[in-house]
Amino acid sequence: MPEGPSILLMKEDLRKFTGQKVTDTAGNAKFDKEPLEGKTLLEIKTFGKQTYLVFDEMSVRIHLLMFGSYSIDEQTKPDSSLRLALHFKTGAMYFYTCSVKMVDHEFLTAIDWEADIMSDIWDPKKAEKKLKLKPQMMACDALMNQDIFSGVGNIIKNEVLFRIGVQPESLIGNLPPKKLKELITEARNYSFDFLKWKKEFVLKKHWLVHTKAICPICGEKLVKKQTGIGKRRSFYCEKDQKLY
DNA sequence: TGCCATGTTAAACT
DNA sequence: GAGTTTAACATGGC
Numbered sequence: 001m002p003e004g005p006s007i008l009l010m011k012e013d014l015r016k017f018t019g020q021k022v023t024d025t026a027g028n029a030k031f032d033k034e035p036l037e038g039k040t041l042l043e044i045k046t047f048g049k050q051t052y053l054v055f056d057e058m059s060v061r062i063h064l065l066m067f068g069s070y071s072i073d074e075q076t077k078p079d080s081s082l083r084l085a086l087h088f089k090t091g092a093m094y095f096y097t098c099s100v101k102m103v104d105h106e107f108l109t110a111i112d113w114e115a116d117i118m119s120d121i122w123d124p125k126k127a128e129k130k131l132k133l134k135p136q137m138m139a140c141d142a143l144m145n146q147d148i149f150s151g152v153g154n155i156i157k158n159e160v161l162f163r164i165g166v167q168p169e170s171l172i173g174n175l176p177p178k179k180l181k182e183l184i185t186e187a188r189n190y191s192f193d194f195l196k197w198k199k200e201f202v203l204k205k206h207w208l209v210h211t212k213a214i215c216p217i218c219g220e221k222l223v224k225k226q227t228g229i230g231k232r233r234s235f236y237c238e239k240d241q242k243l244y
Numbered sequence: 245t246g247c248c249a250t251g252t253t254a255a256a257c258t
Numbered sequence: 259g260a261g262t263t264t265a266a267c268a269t270g271g272c
Contacts, residue, residue: 002250002251003250003251006250049250049251049252063251063252064250064251065251065252065253065267065268066249066250066251066252066267066268066269067249067250067251067267067268067269067270068251068268068269069269081268081269096268096269097267097268097269099251099252099253099267144251146251146252153250153251154249154250154251155250156250210250211249230251230252232249232251233248233249
């Protein structure tokens, strides 16, 4: 389910509940849910892969992790697996298999919202600055770094690196300035392509290297390898992606 | 059936 | 105590 663009789609789905009062809560989330009852959902904010349901004094932070899911109005899974449900007059939202936490307003103000790859206020210059501070970082780790490219996940990482012809283990400091800029602009571009394809249910169809075996450019076999700090799988072409 | 994966955090190490 | 590595969590698809 969850890379940044998917989270944005979730926000769209949830949006109809903003301005409404919580009438009831349920789920096995391990915090006291009662204070939410009677509170008005003021706003829904997303930051990368995180979603914040904003109430007057507190916010609920939701992270779908690897397998999280949600549904609207109709509960599709058994009670026992329900992490959190918020009921409203007109329906309800349900979250499963996810991390749910209460956070205070200071938590929200501490977030660097300009680091969100999907945001209107996304700041590529800022990303560039952050990258230049860490020349020893591998390109694959840079893209997965949620403080720099909040919202980018492993799929986006692989596809972006292929698009710009950079081998995942290339060091940021070795990239020519032009490539570094491409890395930043394509991270955002691809995320919006991802969003569009996801909406049309054709996301997988557009993968060029992720989970693939053959390079779409030269027809050679792709390399599949765990790379970087997170040891996440990378798919790349040794011919068409240069190691800097 | 068993393995693996769109992710993060906390515990357990050195 | 710091920095680093491993484990835990949990579900669905192949």
